[in-house]
Amino acid sequence: MNNETRTNYKWVGKRTRRPDGVDKVTGRARYGDDMIVPGMLHAKILRSPHAHAKILSIDTSKAEALTGVKAVITSAAIPDHPLSEPPYPPIINDLHDISRNVMAREKVLYDGHAVAAVAATSEAIARQAVKLIEVDYEVLPHVLDPLVAAGPDAPVLHDHQYTFGVEPEPEKPSNVFRVISGARGDIGKGFAEADVIVEREFTSEPVHQGYIEPLACIATASEDGAIEMWTTTQGHFVIRMLCARLLKMDMAMIRVTASEIGGGFGGKNTVYGEPVAIRLSQMTGRPVRMVMTRSEVFRASGPTMGSHTHIRMGAKKDGTITAAEASVHYQAGAFKGSPIGRAVETFFSSYTIPNIKVDSYDVCVNRPKVAAYRAPGAPMACFAAEGAINELAQRLGMDAIDLRLKNAVSDGDESLMGTKYGRIGLIDVLETLKKHDHYSAPLGPNQGRGVALGYWMHGGGLSSVTCILQDDGTLSVATGNPDIGGSRSSMRAMAAEELGIDIELIKPIVADTGSLPYSHLTAGSRTTYATGMAVVYATREVIDKLCALAAKKWEIAVEDISWEAGQAVPAPSAGDGIKALSLKELAGMATKMGGPIAGHSEINAGGAGAAFSAQMVDVEVDPETGFVSPKRYTVVQDVGRAISPDYVEGQIQGGAVQGIGWALNEEYIYDENARLLNTGFLDYRMPVASDVPMIDAVLVEVPNPNHPYGVRGVGEPPLVPAPAAVTNAVENAVGTTMSALPLSPPKVLQAIEAVAAAGGDD
Amino acid sequence: MKKHLITATVNGDEVDFTCTAEQTLLDVLRGELQMTGTKNGCGTGDCGACTVIYNGRPVNACLVLGVEVAGAEVETVEGMAKGGDMHPLQQKFLDHAALQCGVCTPGILNMAKAFLEKNPDPTETEVRFGLAGNLCRCTGYDKIVRAVLDAAAEMRASGS
Numbered sequence: 001m002n003n004e005t006r007t008n009y010k011w012v013g014k015r016t017r018r019p020d021g022v023d024k025v026t027g028r029a030r031y032g033d034d035m036i037v038p039g040m041l042h043a044k045i046l047r048s049p050h051a052h053a054k055i056l057s058i059d060t061s062k063a064e065a066l067t068g069v070k071a072v073i074t075s076a077a078i079p080d081h082p083l084s085e086p087p088y089p090p091i092i093n094d095l096h097d098i099s100r101n102v103m104a105r106e107k108v109l110y111d112g113h114a115v116a117a118v119a120a121t122s123e124a125i126a127r128q129a130v131k132l133i134e135v136d137y138e139v140l141p142h143v144l145d146p147l148v149a150a151g152p153d154a155p156v157l158h159d160h161q162y163t164f165g166v167e168p169e170p171e172k173p174s175n176v177f178r179v180i181s182g183a184r185g186d187i188g189k190g191f192a193e194a195d196v197i198v199e200r201e202f203t204s205e206p207v208h209q210g211y212i213e214p215l216a217c218i219a220t221a222s223e224d225g226a227i228e229m230w231t232t233t234q235g236h237f238v239i240r241m242l243c244a245r246l247l248k249m250d251m252a253m254i255r256v257t258a259s260e261i262g263g264g265f266g267g268k269n270t271v272y273g274e275p276v277a278i279r280l281s282q283m284t285g286r287p288v289r290m291v292m293t294r295s296e297v298f299r300a301s302g303p304t305m306g307s308h309t310h311i312r313m314g315a316k317k318d319g320t321i322t323a324a325e326a327s328v329h330y331q332a333g334a335f336k337g338s339p340i341g342r343a344v345e346t347f348f349s350s351y352t353i354p355n356i357k358v359d360s361y362d363v364c365v366n367r368p369k370v371a372a373y374r375a376p377g378a379p380m381a382c383f384a385a386e387g388a389i390n391e392l393a394q395r396l397g398m399d400a401i402d403l404r405l406k407n408a409v410s411d412g413d414e415s416l417m418g419t420k421y422g423r424i425g426l427i428d429v430l431e432t433l434k435k436h437d438h439y440s441a442p443l444g445p446n447q448g449r450g451v452a453l454g455y456w457m458h459g460g461g462l463s464s465v466t467c468i469l470q471d472d473g474t475l476s477v478a479t480g481n482p483d484i485g486g487s488r489s490s491m492r493a494m495a496a497e498e499l500g501i502d503i504e505l506i507k508p509i510v511a512d513t514g515s516l517p518y519s520h521l522t523a524g525s526r527t528t529y530a531t532g533m534a535v536v537y538a539t540r541e542v543i544d545k546l547c548a549l550a551a552k553k554w555e556i557a558v559e560d561i562s563w564e565a566g567q568a569v570p571a572p573s574a575g576d577g578i579k580a581l582s583l584k585e586l587a588g589m590a591t592k593m594g595g596p597i598a599g600h601s602e603i604n605a606g607g608a609g610a611a612f613s614a615q616m617v618d619v620e621v622d623p624e625t626g627f628v629s630p631k632r633y634t635v636v637q638d639v640g641r642a643i644s645p646d647y648v649e650g651q652i653q654g655g656a657v658q659g660i661g662w663a664l665n666e667e668y669i670y671d672e673n674a675r676l677l678n679t680g681f682l683d684y685r686m687p688v689a690s691d692v693p694m695i696d697a698v699l700v701e702v703p704n705p706n707h708p709y710g711v712r713g714v715g716e717p718p719l720v721p722a723p724a725a726v727t728n729a730v731e732n733a734v735g736t737t738m739s740a741l742p743l744s745p746p747k748v749l750q751a752i753e754a755v756a757a758a759g760g761d762d
Numbered sequence: 763m764k765k766h767l768i769t770a771t772v773n774g775d776e777v778d779f780t781c782t783a784e785q786t787l788l789d790v791l792r793g794e795l796q797m798t799g800t801k802n803g804c805g806t807g808d809c810g811a812c813t814v815i816y817n818g819r820p821v822n823a824c825l826v827l828g829v830e831v832a833g834a835e836v837e838t839v840e841g842m843a844k845g846g847d848m849h850p851l852q853q854k855f856l857d858h859a860a861l862q863c864g865v866c867t868p869g870i871l872n873m874a875k876a877f878l879e880k881n882p883d884p885t886e887t888e889v890r891f892g893l894a895g896n897l898c899r900c901t902g903y904d905k906i907v908r909a910v911l912d913a914a915a916e917m918r919a920s921g922s
Contacts, residue, residue: 017856024864025852027799027839031865034798124763124784210899212803212811213865262801262865263899294804485862485900646859650901654862657902681808681897689890689903 004641004703004710011496011503012709015646018489019508020260029260032216032232033291040218040287041070043280044126045273046116046133047300048108051142051366051674052155055104055115055135062132063118068125071283072133074116075103078279079248083160097335099246101369102275108137109157109334110368111675112299119280119288142366142674146329147308149175149365157334157364177336177362182344182416190323190355194314198391201310202384204723204741205667206331208303209373210658210686213262214294215301219277220287225249227278229256234264234482235521240513242271243278257512258482265658266372269521272301295679302371303668305331305338307380313388319398319406323355324348326384330362330377333369338362341417342377346720347385349415350426350455350612351407356416366674372523374655375456375716379662379723383741386452386724391737400451400728401434404614419457419610425638425702426612429453432700433614438634447620447631448733454613454720458713459524460605464517465534467495467542469597473584475499475542477535478511480519481527485654485715486647490528491535493643494709498539500566501583517602525713528643529704530605536708541599546586549593554578607706613637613717615656615725621733626749628664628730634696640704640712652697652718659722661687663730667742770831772797773841781828788812788823790831791838799839801865803897810896813869814838820876822895839868842875850920851875851913860909862900870896874910882918886911 007013023029060072081095099105104113116133120126141155148154156173163170164178191197217231227249233239236256244251261268273290281288292301307330314323326347330338340360347358393403408426415421430453433439443449468476477495481487488508496503519531543563550568551558556578560571567580581589590597618632635652642648665685669677678684703710723741730748731738735755740747765780772795779794788805791797791814803811805824812823815837842849851871854860861867870893877884877892884892889910890903898906 015859018859020864021856021861022848024861024867025839025848025855025871026843027797027868029864030798031801033792033802036796036798124782210897211863211865212809212897212899213801213863214803260865261863262803263863265899294806294809486859646905647862650859650862650905653902653904654900655902658899680806681804682806686897686899687903688894688897689907690887690894692903694886694907695902695904 002705002708004705004707009497011493012643013641013645014493016489016503018486019492020483020488031213031262032259035218035230035259037218037220037287040289041119041121041284042123042126043117043119043277043288043290044130045114045276046130047296048104048111048113048115049675050108050137050139051111052140053108053137054140055106055108056138057136058116059134060116062134063129066125066129066132068121069118069129070121070286071119071280072116072129073279073283075105078103078246078275080105093242095245098242098271101335102246102271110366112296112368113334114300117276117280119284143175144365144367144670144674146306146331146363146365149363150329150361157366161364175364177332177364179359179361180340180344181359183357184416185355187323187325187355187357191314193316193322195317196392196395197312197314198388198395199312200388200391200739202387202739204307204380204383206303206306206367207662207666208298208684209265209267211263211265211267214292214297215268215272216291217274217277218287218289219274219281221278221281223285225253227254229254229274230259231256231274232259232261232268234261234268234484234523236482237480237513237518238269238521239271239274243275246275247278255512255514258510261482261484264484265374266376266523267301269372269523294681298679298684299676300368302333302369304373304376305333305370309380309384311384311388313392315392315396317396319396319403321351321353321407324353325357328360328381330360331365331367331370332362333367334364335369336362336364338370339377343381345415345417345419345457346378346455347381347416350409350453352409352413353407358416367668374658374719378454378456378720379659382452382454382720383724383727386721387727387739390451390728401430404453405430415457421610423702423705424610424612425700428700428702429612429614429636429638432698433616433634433636436634436636436698438616438632443618444620446623446733447618448729448731449616449618450725450728450732451616452721452724452728454717455610456525456716456720457610458529458608459526460530460608461520461526462518462604463531463534464519464602465531465538465600466516467538467599469542469587471587471591473505473587475506477506477508478516479508479531479535480511480516481522481531482510484522485651486644487522487527487531489647490532490643494532494535495539498536499543499583525715526608529608529707529711529713530603532643532711533605533707534601534603537601537603538599541601542597545597545599546583549586549590550581552593553589609640609704609706609712611638611640611712611717613721615721617725617729619726619729619733621730621748623752626745626752628743628748630660630692630726632693634698635718636698636700637717638700638702638712639714640707641701641710642699643709643711645699648699648714649697651715653695655715655718656695656722657687657692659719660692660726663723663726663741664743766829768829768832770833771835773837783829785828786824787826787828787831790828791823797838797840799868801868803865810873811866811869813872813896815872815876820873839871842871849875850916851910854909854913854916858905858909858912860901860905866896866898870898870906878914878917882914884914
């Protein structure tokens with residue numbers, strides 16, 4: 001019952017004020033740290049000053065003796081999860097690792113690693129108490145670089161970790177957790193057929209998601225075993241699952257409510273302070289508030305990984321790409337689990353290359369454990385692949401868009417990891433970019449133009465929704481997904497479209513974990529797709545029940561009733577004199593004629609649609625300082641169907657600007673002892689309003705046939721090609737290749753001077 | 763630590779609170795007065811999320827001490843709408859979808875309000891530099907800048 005190719009919608013695709021908007025412009029919306037619970041204590045965490053050290057002993061006695069301190073804990077207060085326990089599910093939620101990331105046990109593995117925690121009657125006392133905890137460390141050698149860490153002489157973080165996925169089985173422990181490879185065709189033959197071969201090394205640095213709201217939660221434990229948790233998260237059901245498993249508690253006894261979330265971008269997908277706050281609350285019998293400072297957010301919550309890529313690509317004179325090969329090392333941070341599979345998936349998946357080989361290495365280093373960040377694993381892969389393709393275009397003397405068009409995948413093609421493309425809009429996207437007036441606009445002095453193309457496969461997954469019809473004809477829509485970028489607006493539009501009622505009669509909310517079945521994270525651009533699908537199914541159940549009610553009232557068969565524009569309409573064959581009943585009339589009858597009406601949907605959505613984002617950017621480079629200023633930015637993206645165009649554009653504009661930061665400024669800077677130096681927004685410089693131009697978001701709508709309204713997912717793709725596009729523009733302005741992010745002024749200046757020394761700008 | 767009794771005017775109301783010498787205006791607003799509309803993004807004056815108007819000037823509330831506001835006038839996001847009527851900036855932020863997560867929004871609204879009082883007819887570039895102390899990670903600033911320009915035009919037209 002999909003009607004994704006329709007275009008005459010009343011609410012879908014319209015620009016309406018968001019349902020959570022007024023609360024957010026008046027200061028009423030409540031985020032993680034905006035909850036005040038009577039009697040609450042304030043918690044603080046002691047963090048390691050060392051990048052790698054054995055914990056020999058911890059003495060908490062002085063902290064415990066301080067007036068106002070109610071509890072002090074170390075890892076001893078958190079159940080151990082030994083290696084023998086099978087991970088559940090494998091890798092991503094490995095309790096052995098997560099319990100040690102939440103609170104270090106045998107060793108500290110990065111600057112900022114949690115070592116102990118205090119709950120006290122005020123934040124000031126908690127801060128003071130943390131300083132009184134004495135830890136005796138044996139400092140060990142550290143390693144930060146993924147290539148060095150993967151080598152034979154590097155200090156090893158985990159003595160139990162033997163590289164998985166290589167032959168023969170290794171005899172020594174290694175920082176390389178596993179290797180994932182993908183291949184098709186005959187790579188040797190492919191390069192033999194090539195007229196031009198590009199071979200490059202690319203590096204990128206870890207960047208933080210940079211959400212403006214720090215991590216914050218409040219836990220309230222009761223003596224009867226029940227836990228109430230308020231937290232800022234992209235998935236409160238995941239927080240509940242991890243807390244229950246880590247602390248060996250019953251799932252139904254933990255009720256987690258998601259606060260409004262002040263940005264996440266993947267960084268709020270897992271637990272940090274939550275299990276610690278629960279334990280402190282259990283020990284004190286009081287609610288415990290745990291809020292990270294910005295410095296703690298940088299030091300101890302996951303950024304995305306840095307990367308090192310060696311890449312080769314070959315093409316014939318006519319532009320046919322014949323072979324592509326990449327070897328990529330991703331920094332997992334202190335514990336395994338960087339998304340190297342996504343690297344293999346996304347590396348060359350925009351192109352029909354017959355011969356491909358990709359090897360990817362997941363490498364542990366003495367940095368905070370990486371977390372997801374918008375299309376995790378894809379932007380770094382795209383940075384290398386699109387960089388190589390741009391050089392191919394230049395060496396072949398071909399237009400950058402034409403080269404991509406010549407090799408673009410289309411409906412029915414398959415990605416390297418086996419994603420079979422259904423209906424996709426890649427060619428539409430590239431052709432739209434080529435027709436855009438940006439394409440032929442003149443460039444000024446010291447300016448350059450760059451192009452790049454990004455891909456994200458998208459996902460569906462578990463979503464649960466309840467639609468409650470009130471007896472006055474209004475509708476409550478409860479989903480289990482925190483609203484991170486305007487999803488309530490989209491849920492409301494789809495429910496209104498199905499029911500045929502005004503959007504203002506519908507109130508979408510985010511329900512707690514006790515009120516709905518499991519719903520997976522708001523992540524991977526899955527929410528409007530999967531949860532939106534569940535909203536559609538749940539409203540259809542409401543409609544079925546209303547039609548059944550009308551059938552009962554009219555004493556005709558339900559098959560003789562249809563739902564049209566918000567009313568139950570009898571078939572002409574049902575006889576004269578039966579007047580259609582509106583949703584409001586039926587809602588008023590329901591309680592007297594059977595009972596309240598609600599619709600439910602609990603689904604595991606498959607069939608998410610792959611999406612492509614093509615970007616063009618003009619930059620101006622200051623020849624004296626190397627400072628790069630983006631002047632014009634165009635994004636063309638296949639969005640399937642824009643349910644709420646304002647928020648689709650917002651996702652694209654925000655993604656592109658995050659990519660500008662990634663390309664030009666953002667990085668983790670460590671001193672020689674592997675202590676993080678830039679732990680604040682002053683030195684970790686994200687783009688501000690004066691750094692960027694308007695971002696022209698051009699929406700191409702090729703509806704996904706697997707969704708009732710054609711949704712594909714929107715939030716991930718716009719970040720994927722952005723660092724590559726900006727880099728390409730800088731290369732074009734400076735006149736040389738650039739391969740190491742970020743393109744900070746000293747690096748760009750060095751490139752300008754090298755070009756000048758080599759004899760000019762030809 | 764010794765607490766000081768402070769009297770100030772917040773959103774037109776006289777308020778009394780106590781605070782220690784080390785507590786900031788941000789601590790006072792959020793903790794002592796339970797006005798959580800002013801957000802804490804960094805606590806070091808780098809993100810602008812806690813921007814409030816202090817004696818007519820926009821400041822980061824995390825960089826002003828609670829004891830400093832004795833006798834001062836402070837305006838926060840909670841006081842921006844008057845009697846149920848939202849400020850033109852609030853209206854335009856909704857119309858232009860100039861927010862996503864919304865956590866930077868209270869600070870940006872206050873900064874924009876103070877900026878437009880000084881420069882009621884700004885260019886796009888002037889708006890961008892006027893808001894350069896306020897980080898937004900979601901929107902890429904495009905819709906925020908448009909909303910501020912549109913609010914400025916409406917405020918000029920209505921003489922407000």
